[in-house]
Amino acid sequence: MEENTENLYEINESVYQRFEEKDHILYRWTWDKSLSTYRKMFEENIANHINSKKDGYSRIDFALVAAGWTVYEKFPFAFAWEREKPEGGDYGVNWMQSKYKIENPKTFTQRVKKVAKFFGASLVGIAKVNEKWIYKTGFIRPPLTSESDSKKDIREGNVQNSILESPINLPEGVNKVIVMGIEMDEIAVSTSPAQPASAATGIAYSKMAFVISCLGEFIRNLGYRAIQCGNDTALSIPLAIDAGFGALGRHGLLITPEYGPRVRICKVFTDLPLTSDGPNLNFIKKVDKFCKHCYKCAEACEPKAIIKDKEPNFEPPTISNNSGVKKYYVNVEKCFEFWVENSGDCGNCISACPFSGIKKFHTPLEFWE
Numbered sequence: 001m002e003e004n005t006e007n008l009y010e011i012n013e014s015v016y017q018r019f020e021e022k023d024h025i026l027y028r029w030t031w032d033k034s035l036s037t038y039r040k041m042f043e044e045n046i047a048n049h050i051n052s053k054k055d056g057y058s059r060i061d062f063a064l065v066a067a068g069w070t071v072y073e074k075f076p077f078a079f080a081w082e083r084e085k086p087e088g089g090d091y092g093v094n095w096m097q098s099k100y101k102i103e104n105p106k107t108f109t110q111r112v113k114k115v116a117k118f119f120g121a122s123l124v125g126i127a128k129v130n131e132k133w134i135y136k137t138g139f140i141r142p143p144l145t146s147e148s149d150s151k152k153d154i155r156e157g158n159v160q161n162s163i164l165e166s167p168i169n170l171p172e173g174v175n176k177v178i179v180m181g182i183e184m185d186e187i188a189v190s191t192s193p194a195q196p197a198s199a200a201t202g203i204a205y206s207k208m209a210f211v212i213s214c215l216g217e218f219i220r221n222l223g224y225r226a227i228q229c230g231n232d233t234a235l236s237i238p239l240a241i242d243a244g245f246g247a248l249g250r251h252g253l254l255i256t257p258e259y260g261p262r263v264r265i266c267k268v269f270t271d272l273p274l275t276s277d278g279p280n281l282n283f284i285k286k287v288d289k290f291c292k293h294c295y296k297c298a299e300a301c302e303p304k305a306i307i308k309d310k311e312p313n314f315e316p317p318t319i320s321n322n323s324g325v326k327k328y329y330v331n332v333e334k335c336f337e338f339w340v341e342n343s344g345d346c347g348n349c350i351s352a353c354p355f356s357g358i359k360k361f362h363t364p365l366e367f368w369e
Contacts, residue, residue, distance in 0.1 A: 005238040006130060008279055009248070009325055012314060016324025018136035019235060022164035025320040025332040026231070027139060031164070037336055042343045049343050056194025056364030057343075065195050065344055068202030071209050072230075073148055078209035081227045083220050099223035102273055109274045116180055119214040120207055122263065123181035123256060125243030125277045129170065129269065133235045133242075137165040168233060173271040174225055178215065179236070179243040181256060181263035182207045184350075187362050189262055192351045193302065194364040198344030204264040205230065212266050219270050227269040235322070236265040244277035247287035251297040251306055251349035252330035255287050260355030287355075291328065300352035305334040 021027060029037045049057040072078070102108045109126060116124040188200035208230055216226035227233065237254045241247065245265075246256040253261040257280070298306040307328060316323045317331040339345050351358055 005241045005279065006132060008241070008281075008284060009238075009327065011326075012324045015314070016132070016322075018132065018134060019322040020165070021135045021138035021168075021232065023319050024231075025318075025336045027164060028320055029336065035333065037333075037340050040340050042340065044340055044343070046343045056191060056196060056367075061195035061199070061364065062343070064199045065202055068199045069206060071206035072202070075209050075213065078213040079228055079230055079232060080213075080216070083217070096221050096223060105273045106275050108272075112178065112272065112274060115218055116178060116211065116215055119211045120182070121180035121211050122183040123245060123258065125179050125240070125245055126274045127177050127179060127239055127242035127244075128276045129175050129177050130238070130242065133238045134170065135168045135232075135234060138168045138233060139164050139166070170227065170269055171225060171271075174227065174269050176270055176272060176274045176276065177234075177239055177243070178268045178270060178274070179240045179245065180208075180211060180215075180266050180268075181240070181245060181254075181259070182211065182266065183259050184262045184264065184347075186262065186356075186358055187367055189347050189351050189356070190358045190361045191364050191367050192347035193338075193342050193344070195344050196364055196367040197347045197351070201264070201345050201347070208264055208266040212268055215268050219268065219272060222272075225269075225271045229267050229269065233269070234267070236267060239267055240265050241279055241284070242276075244280050246280060247284040248327055249287060249297070249353065249355075250291040250294070250328045251301075251353065252328065252332075253350065253353075255353065255355045257283055257355075260353050260357060261350045262353075262356045262358075290354075294354065296352045296354065297349035300348040301335075302346070302348060303331075303334040303338040305331040305338075306349060 022031070029035055029040065032038060046062055050059050050062065113124045113126075182204045184200040184204045188196040191197050212228040212230070216228040219226035237248060240254050246254055249255040249261060251261065254263065254265060255261050256263055292310050295308050298304075298308045307330075309328070312327045313329070314323070314326050316329045318333050320332045321329050335346070350356055351361065
């Protein structure tokens with residue numbers, strides 16, 4: 001049997017279903033009136049934080065956070081399924097029309113990994129596409145429209161809610177996924193939940209947008225399909241585990257040997273004939289054993305969203321958790337409530353995780369020194 005996430009983690013086939021992206025907490029707040037965070041986002045409390053004069057929440061800190069998201073927000077083509085325009089600029093397009101002949105898939109796979117790292121990926125792996133991890137329905141934003149603008153339209157009622165429920169089906173022949181990890185700055189993350197840690201997230205997302213757009217165009221230049229994704233289209237963590245990145249932790253995040261959970265994940269689906277990497281079995285066993293006896297992420301979680309049970313279970317606390325998998329479920333509703341209160345995402349569980357390799361925790365003022 002080929003080793004993959006599906007047979008490494010216990011799945012209840014009678015319960016498990018492909019996830020619907022509209023139920024992700026980062027979209028639920030736009031439509032679900034049952035949430036305390038309904039139609040609330042980070043701007044809700046920013047003015048109060050700035051006026052509080054608290055370290056790590058100054059106007060300079062928030063300016064840094066917002067700037068960090070610039071490429072992600074201003075370059076929506078990064079998350080495209082097709083080439084934006086057929087033009088090749090100064091390089092023309094005629095030579096791009098036919099498929100590049102790949103004589104040795106193993107050697108070519110190494111070159112693709114080299115390209116991904118050359119563009120800025122910290123980690124890269126290849127996996128065979130498992131349909132279980134593809135969203136059943138998802139958010140298809142209008143071409144050349146940023147995610148934040150689309151969410152604004154949804155919560156203001158300017159588009160139909162059905163835009164969140166578009167069926168997700170990969171084109172025929174697209175059966176491999178190139179998964180990449182982007183390291184987040186160690187010092188900035190160590191200041192969590194202060195805003196320098198949020199800035200580290202934004203910068204990582206902007207780097208994701210750059211890396212996947214460049215890699216996608218590289219693949220298209222060779223005559224093959226490329227579908228560039230951040231959090232959209234499919235569940236990133238099981239894909240990353242299939243690609244050999246690491247293991248699932250108590251905090252619901254991917255833990256990698258190199259950076260722990262201090263990474264952001266992106267991916268490019270393709271029909272390139274690539275060789276797949278297998279899961280890192282030894283590391284998965286190590287993390288599974290370690291998380292049963294480590295509670296540092298749960299203790300660091302201010303909204304108490306991470307459970308302290310020794311064993312994982314099949315009991316998701318919210319509809320934003322994908323049920324049917326035995327794991328440590330995180331109450332993402334509590335987590336997101338704290339994000340809104342904090343006016344930025346929180347990385348306490350990331351900084352507290354021993355696998356993150358943070359040797360010294362810094363104050364927000366030390367970050368600026």
